[in-house]
Amino acid sequence: MSRFTRLPALLLAFVLSWMVLPSAFAVAQQPQMVSVAVKTLNMRTGPGQRYETHWTVSKGYPFRVIGRKGDWLRVSDFENDKAWIYRPMTSKTPHHVVKAKAAVLRKSPNARSPIVKRAGYGDVLRTHERRGDWVKVTHEGGGTGWVARRLVWGW
Incomplete structure (x- = not known):
């Protein structure tokens, strides 16, 4: 087989690899998220217990x-x-x-839906489902409902 006969196959492999590569980068660039699994977690200045604690956060x-x-x-x-x-x-x-000064959890993912619970800046919400611009959550103090995504930060 001459090198001219292999050229179309090599060219095809090259083109296909460039088609797959962007999607591989998109997956790799998605930010990894974690949440606190324990009652209280120390936020440290460095990677080890000998480093000072900045602040603590809850589960x-x-x-x-x-x-x-x-x-x-x-x-x-x-x-x-x-x-x-x-x-x-x-x-x-x-x-x-x-992340907003205040947010309301609603019965359904609709701005006219009845309010289930009110939440304030920094309140932690357990995420259950996403639907368009809404997220179904449970408040750390109880109460499950839908909140507008623009009012929260996380997963």
């Missing part, structure tokens, strides 16, 4: 993973604060946090 609080070092995750929250957390104390259970 369910969501984070975007922005780095790793061993079993430690460098994370960012909805206010873009950054810290290190111990990976075994996190989970893949989806949560949101209220």
Whole structure:
């Protein structure tokens, strides 16, 4: 087989690889999210217990993973604060946090639907379902309903 006979096959392989590559990058670039799996979690200045604790957060609080070092995750929250957390104390259970001054949970994903519960800035919400611009959540203090996505941050 001459190299001219192999050229169409090589060209086809090259073109196909460029068609698949962008979708592989899109998956890789999606931010990884984690939430707190324990009652209280220390947010540290570095990847280890010897580092100072910045602040603490409660169960369910969501984070975007922005780095790793061993079993430690460098994370960012909805206010873009950054810290290190111990990976075994996190989970893949989806949560949101209220980023607006106030948010209402409604009976259905509709702005005219009756209010089920009111939530305030920083409240943690367990995520159940997404439907368009709405997210079905359970408030950390009880009450399940739909909240507008623009009012929350997380998964």
